[in-house]
Amino acid sequence: MTECVLEFDRVAIHLGGREILSPTSVRVERGEFVCIIGPSGCGKTTLLRAAAGFVAPSSGQVTRRGQPITGPSREVAFVFQDYGRALLPWRTVARNVALALEAARVPAAEQSAHIERVLATVGLGAHAHKFPAQLSGGMQQRVQIARCLAQAPELMMMDEPFGALDAMTRESLQDELARLVREQGLTVLFVTHDLEEAIYLGDRVLALRANPTPEQPSLAALIEVPLPKPRSQLATKEHPEFLRLRRELYQYLGH
Amino acid sequence: MIRWLRPFVFPALLLVALEIWARTVGAGSDAVAPPSAALRAFAAALVDGSLLAATAFTLGSAALGLLVGGGLGVALGTLLGLSPRASRLGFVSVELLRPVPSVALIPLAMLVFGFGLRMEISVVAFACLWPMAMLTQAAAQQVEPRLLEVARALQMNAWQRFAWIVGPAMVPRLFVALRLGVAIALVVAVTVEIAANPNGMGYAMMIAQQGLDPALMLAWLLWIGVVGFAINAAATWVQQRVARRMGEGRP
Numbered sequence: 001m002t003e004c005v006l007e008f009d010r011v012a013i014h015l016g017g018r019e020i021l022s023p024t025s026v027r028v029e030r031g032e033f034v035c036i037i038g039p040s041g042c043g044k045t046t047l048l049r050a051a052a053g054f055v056a057p058s059s060g061q062v063t064r065r066g067q068p069i070t071g072p073s074r075e076v077a078f079v080f081q082d083y084g085r086a087l088l089p090w091r092t093v094a095r096n097v098a099l100a101l102e103a104a105r106v107p108a109a110e111q112s113a114h115i116e117r118v119l120a121t122v123g124l125g126a127h128a129h130k131f132p133a134q135l136s137g138g139m140q141q142r143v144q145i146a147r148c149l150a151q152a153p154e155l156m157m158m159d160e161p162f163g164a165l166d167a168m169t170r171e172s173l174q175d176e177l178a179r180l181v182r183e184q185g186l187t188v189l190f191v192t193h194d195l196e197e198a199i200y201l202g203d204r205v206l207a208l209r210a211n212p213t214p215e216q217p218s219l220a221a222l223i224e225v226p227l228p229k230p231r232s233q234l235a236t237k238e239h240p241e242f243l244r245l246r247r248e249l250y251q252y253l254g255h
Numbered sequence: 256m257i258r259w260l261r262p263f264v265f266p267a268l269l270l271v272a273l274e275i276w277a278r279t280v281g282a283g284s285d286a287v288a289p290p291s292a293a294l295r296a297f298a299a300a301l302v303d304g305s306l307l308a309a310t311a312f313t314l315g316s317a318a319l320g321l322l323v324g325g326g327l328g329v330a331l332g333t334l335l336g337l338s339p340r341a342s343r344l345g346f347v348s349v350e351l352l353r354p355v356p357s358v359a360l361i362p363l364a365m366l367v368f369g370f371g372l373r374m375e376i377s378v379v380a381f382a383c384l385w386p387m388a389m390l391t392q393a394a395a396q397q398v399e400p401r402l403l404e405v406a407r408a409l410q411m412n413a414w415q416r417f418a419w420i421v422g423p424a425m426v427p428r429l430f431v432a433l434r435l436g437v438a439i440a441l442v443v444a445v446t447v448e449i450a451a452n453p454n455g456m457g458y459a460m461m462i463a464q465q466g467l468d469p470a471l472m473l474a475w476l477l478w479i480g481v482v483g484f485a486i487n488a489a490a491t492w493v494q495q496r497v498a499r500r501m502g503e504g505r506p
Contacts, residue, residue, distance in 0.1 A: 054404065071407075078408045085401035090423045090501035099419065103409035131502030151409070 002029040005155060005187050006051060010060035013046050020046050022212035023060055024219045028155075028189065033181055035198035036191045038208030039253055043218060044191045045159055047208070051189060052078050052157045064155070074104055077148030081160040083141040087132040093143050094119065094128040100150040114150060121180065122146045138169035142176075149180070158190045162197070171233050174201060178230065195253060199225055199245050200236060207252035220252045288470035290477075296463075297474035305459065310482065313455035316372055317444040320379025325436045328384040329429065332391025337421070342392070349388070357382030357443055361451050371454065375447045382443040383436045390435065394428035395421065426501060430494040437490050441483055456482075 010023040021043035028034050036044045049055045051062050053072040062069045064076070072078075080086040087096050094115050101111045119125050122142040132140050141161060148156060162170040178201060181188055192198050198205045202225050209220040227241055236242055270290045277289035288296075300306040335342045335349070360378050368374035398421050406416045448457025456479055463471035 052408065054407065072410060074408075074410050076408075078404075080401060080404070082401060085399050086405055088402065088420070088423070089503070090426070092502070099405075100409060102419070103411055103415065133502055 004028070005030045005032075005065060006189070007063045008047075008051070008060070009063065011047070011050060011057045011062055012059045013043060013050060013055070014058040015046070019212060021208075022214075022218040024208075024217070025060075026206060026219070026222065028187065030187055031185050033186075033188045033190065033201055033203045034206060035202035035204070036189065036206045036208060037193065037195060037198045037249065037253065038220070039210045040193070042208040042210040044208050048157050048159055048189055048191050051155075052076050054078075074100075074151055075154045077151045077153035077156045079141075079144055079148055079156065079158040079161045081163050083137065083144045083161075083164075084132070086144055087140060089132055092129050092131055093124060093135070093146075096132065096143055097147050097150050100147050104151065118146045118150045121149060122176070136169075138165050138173060141165065141173065145177070145180075149184075154187065156186050156188045158188060160191055160193065163193065170197070175233065177201065182230065193253070195246060195249055196237065199227070199242055199249070200231060200233075205245070205249060207249055209252065221249065223249065284469065285467055286469055288473050290473070292470035293473040293477065296468070296471040297478065300459075300471065300474065306478070309454070309456045309459045310478075312372075313441075313444050313448065313457065314482070314486075316375040316455065317379055317440040319372075320376040320444065321383050321436050321440040323376060324380030324383030324440075325387050325433065327380070328387030328436070329391045329432070331384070332388040332393075332432075333395050333425075335388065336392040336395025337417075349385070353385040353389070355381075358446055358450060361447060365451055370452055375444060375452050375454070378447050379440050379443045382439050386439065387432045387436045390428060390432035391425070394425040394432070397428070398424040423501070427498065427503075430497065434487070434490050434494065437486055438483075441486060445479060 004027050006028040008024055008026045010025055011021065012019065012023045013021040020041075024047070026034075036047060038044045046055065050057050051069070053069045053076070064073075088099065091099070094112075097115045097118055098111055101114055106114065115128070116125070119128055122145055124139065124142055124146060127135065127139065132143065135143065145161070162173050165173065174197060177188075180186065190198070190201060205221075205223050205225060206219070207221040207223070208218050209216060212218040223245065225245060227236055227239055273287075274289045274291060277284070277287050277292075281287045297306070331345075335345055357378055360381055361374075364374045364377045368377060402420050402424060403416070406420045411419065444455065445457040448455040449461050452458065456475060460472055460475035460479070463469075463475060
């Protein structure tokens with residue numbers, strides 16, 4: 001049985017008098033990995049921020065388990081693209097993760113075990129006492145993901161989380177994220193401008209269009225990705241279905 | 256060893272030049288004394304205890320004034336920085352009071368407090384308050400917006416947001432404010448003593464000047480310079496220690 005975790009009901013967003021997102025309706029099921037792609041300025045980040053409660057839609061509503069979203073919630077974790085700014089530079093890796101536990105009022109005695117487990121999950125067990133500035137970009141983003149995992153979220157929102165990383169680091173973090181999602185049954189909304197990343201990670205890919213009109217609404221396509229899992233960087237990306245999806249979605253990236 | 260001494264070469268040369276000049280061309284001058292005479296006057300002041308007493312008075316009142324003015328300044332700046340409403344309400348008052356030169360307050364402070372410690376503290380505190388409030392306000396307003404979103408995402412209340420995010424994020428800029436405050440406090444304390452208050456290093460220097468004792472005057476001048484240098488070095492050291500504890504400057 002599937003269970004709807006998040007529902008966009010004719011959500012439209014205007015910014016500065018311009019319609020960024022025309023009315024869009026999508027349902028996200030529990031355990032699903034939905035990737036959102038589209039050209040710059042198509043409102044994909046705005047859609048994600050509305051789902052996380054950072055901005056209110058101009059019309060329509062987003063509901064989580066049937067309840068309208070009125071603001072951010074600790075049950076929804078948000079991974080920002082600019083990990084360097086989203087981490088507290090004055091706190092060590094472990095204390096950055098602790099922030100999520102402190103906010104959730106987890107008793108101090110239970111925190112260290114939590115932190116250790118989460119850091120081990122993202123492969124940072126040996127770096128707990130370093131400061132963010134001592135880590136590479138990929139490791140800093142792992143810290144942010146660890147902090148989000150510590151929230152034990154129902155939903156994970158990721159806004160181009162690997163966009164600023166080099167290709168090698170990006171691929172290894174993609175595989176790690178896929179493993180985390182598999183092991184922990186996470187539900188993920190993942191914004192990216194990288195078509196291959198979207199197909200590689202997603203169960204479904206949602207393509208948005210810039211400058212929507214009544215004839216051409218924001219929601220350009222919503223496509224299932226029937227590729228077998230676990231996926232592999234080599235085999236999956238050479239799969240005929242992968243190539244077919246890539247060809248099909250290519251047009252929606254403003255080409 | 257040699258490398259460590261290098262920065263002192265120029266000041267040493269300057270002192271030697273002054274010594275030669277004061278013993279030849281400027282001999283008998285009422286304004287300039289050779290550094291060797293200043294050193295003797297310094298030793299005499301050290302022995303009779305006047306050096307220590309005057310230094311303690313000036314540093315004590317500068318420190319207390321900085322504590323009062325800096326404390327109020329940081330509190331006011333935080334309030335103005337975090338609350339747009341307070342900033343709007345207080346704008347005119349702050350802009351009217353801020354440009355008043357602190358030494359222009361000396362006559363008023365003298366009337367209210369008479370001579371002595373309290374009068375000097377009040378002028379120092381006034382002088383430190385405004386620049387520290389302005390820098391603190393900027394610090395509170397310039398917290399990385401992404402961190403404030405992290406605070407929102409974790410549903411922090413106002414107190415948690417301040418204690419965990421805004422407060423620590425302000426610390427580096429608060430140290431800039433503190434170092435500025437330290438410099439201002441010493442300058443204003445000595446100024447008050449020269450202009451009005453019959454206590455401390457500034458007054459001692461004035462007395463030496465009026466007693467036509469250029470050696471003692473020069474001794475005080477150099478000593479005030481050394482004290483200022485030492486205090487600034489101490490403030491820098493504390494700043495660097497805190498910055499290291501907060502994760503800055505690590506490889």
